[in-house]
Each structure stands twice: as structure tokens, then as C-alpha cells.
């Protein structure tokens with residue numbers, strides 16, 4: 001089928017454009033309150049999904065800004081009552097090279113007794129109920145102009161269209177599930193009925209190229225849950241669950257950053273005597289600044305042409321990606337000077353900080369290297 005082909009082309013392009021060089025130094029969180037503007041989302045007796053999820057997202061954002069503005073960059077796909085296309089939501093996250101993407105929703109079914117919170121990751125699950133949930137959330141596409149062109153012929157009301165998603169399980173699945181579990185455990189700890197961590201083919205998750213989850217906070221069709229989700233107490237508990245999950249995930253993410261290893265068989269280039277390497281050529285411990293020049297999905301040999309003759313290349317691994325840097329400096333100033341020099345060959349080069357071989361935010365490095 002034609003649309004399958006087009007969808008594959010689109011997704012392949014997306015994979016190839018995975019995080020490259022220019023990156024913000026901080027861990028980037030994208031909060032995506034579902035629906036908005038002309039799309040109210042699910043309708044309760046007294047409230048609309050779009051307002052609940054925006055309010056909860058803002059409470060999560062406030063916690064992040066109050067406690068983590070130094071090491072977490074926060075981006076909203078919307079922070080007011082506006083309509084944002086699904087494609088645009090994914091684009092915002094991809095352009096920001098976000099570390100995680102969290103879409104927030106509330107569910108709705110005919111049976112008013114159904115209640116509870118669930119967290120979804122992208123993936124194919126033939127369980128009918130998951131498909132139904134996904135179809136409801138994806139059907140917002142129908143509100144967009146020319147949705148058939150825009151979404152490559154994807155028909156949100158056809159089960160067949162979802163089969164294609166099975167082919168698109170991506171490398172971020174494992175981390176998405178990890179994040180989803182943190183969120184779900186926290187929601188359950190807040191006495192939400194547990195509807196589990198599940199996989200469902202959400203368009204917005206599929207189009208993001210980072211770990212991504214979609215939360216259904218509760219059922220707006222259930223009177224009690226509608227009331228809870230509209231209450232200050234309820235919204236604070238829901239927001240706290242998501243906020244704490246982000247913190248847990250980030251902590252683990254930071255820990256997993258693999259150590260730097262030295263690639264160069266050549267002696268390190270000396271930069272005004274400031275560069276320190278131990279006898280075996282490994283960077284010495286403590287805080288060092290370096291200049292990142294390349295990111296790759298697989299390892300690059302030290303003598304590869306891509307390094308354009310740079311000999312003091314080091315590598316560290318982050319999120320399944322190999323990141324290559326030049327130099328190891330005691331001061332940020334020296335690294336900046338080197339970056340300016342490298343810009344001629346590597347226009348996107350940027351300064352990073354490493355502590356004992358593990359990448360840390362520049363802000364942290366500055367704070368810790370002060371005498």
C-alpha cells in the first residue's frame with residue numbers, strides 16, 4: 001500500500017536524523033499536554049480533558065523549574081489553550097533533541113464505572129482495548145486540514161493502519177518502559193487504580209526519536225475521577241507522581257553514562273601545557289573540559305577521516321550513541337579557545353564537561369571547579 005511506503009520513508013528519515021551535534025547541555029524534558037484549542041479531548045460531565053491535562057502539566061513544569069532549572073531544560077508543546085498538530089508536537093521534541101517526551105491525557109469510555117491510571121509506551125499491542133484508546137487519542141488528526149497528506153494516509157479509525165507501527169519499534173523502547181514504570185508506580189503509590197504499563201501505537205509517540213510515554217491520568221467518564229482530576233489535591237498528586245518519576249529516571253540516566261575512553265594511539269596535543277593525561281594516555285580524574293565534535297551510532301576508528309586529522313580524540317558513550325570530543329582541559333576557557341579553532345572543520349562543535357570521565361552539566365562543572 002502506498003501509505004505504508006511513505007510512512008516507512010518518513011520514519012527512516014527520522015531515524016537518520018537522530019541526535020547529531022548541537023545539543024543543549026541540560027537534560028531536556030518535553031511536556032506535552034494533549035489536545036487544546038478547537039480539540040477539547042474527552043468530555044466529562046463538568047470538564048474537558050484539554051484543561052485538566054494542561055493544568056497538571058504546568059504543575060509538573062513548576063516543580064521542575066523550582067528544583068531543577070540548573071540541570072533540566074523544560075519545554076512545553078503547549079502552555080496555553082491552543083490547538084497543536086500531532087506532527088508538530090513530535091517535531092518540537094525532536095528539534096530540541098529532548099531526552100524524554102511525556103504526553104499527558106485523560107481517558108474516556110462509555111462504561112462510567114471504569115477508572116484508573118495507565119501509562120503507555122509506543123509499540124504494537126494487538127489487545128483490542130489498547131487499540132481503542134490509541135484510536136481515540138489519534139483521532140485528533142481528523143480535525144486537521146488535509147490530514148491525509150500530512151499523516152501519509154494514516155487513517156486513525158482503521159485497525160489496519162496500526163499494523164505498520166509494529167515495524168517501528170525503536171531503540172528507545174527500553175528506556176520508554178523504564179520511564180513509564182517510574183510514572184505508573186508513583187501513580188499507584190498515590191492510590192490510583194493500576195491499569196499498568198502498556199504498549200499502544202500512538203502517533204505522537206511514534207514520531208518522537210527519544211524515550212516517550214503517554215499517560216492516561218484517569219477516566220473523565222468516571223464521576224469520581226473527573227472530580228479528582230479537577231481538584232487541586234488531585235492535580236498536585238498526579239503532578240508529583242510525574243515529577244518524581246522524571247527525577248528517578250534522570251538519576252539513573254546520569255549514572256549510566258559510560259566512562260570516557262581514550263581513542264588516540266598518538267600522543268596528545270599539548271595545549272599551553274594545560275592538558276593532563278596519565279601515563280597510559282587516559283584522561284586524569286577530576287573535572288575536565290572538552291569539545292564535542294561528532295556523534296555516531298557506531299564506533300569510529302581513531303584514524304577515521306571523519307576526525308579530519310584531529311589526534312586527541314576521546315569518546316564517551318551516552319544513550320547508545322558514541323560521542324567524540326577533542327582535548328581535555330582544566331579550564332573552560334581553554335576548551336572554548338579550542339572550540340573556536342575546531343569550528344572551522346566542525347561548525348557544530350561545542351564545549352562539554354566531564355567528571356572522572358562522565359559527562360556532567362557545564363553549570364555543575366563550573367560550580368565544582370570553583371576553588
Ligand SMILES: [Zn+2]
Pocket residue numbers: 034035041042049104105106137
Ligand atoms: Zn487525550
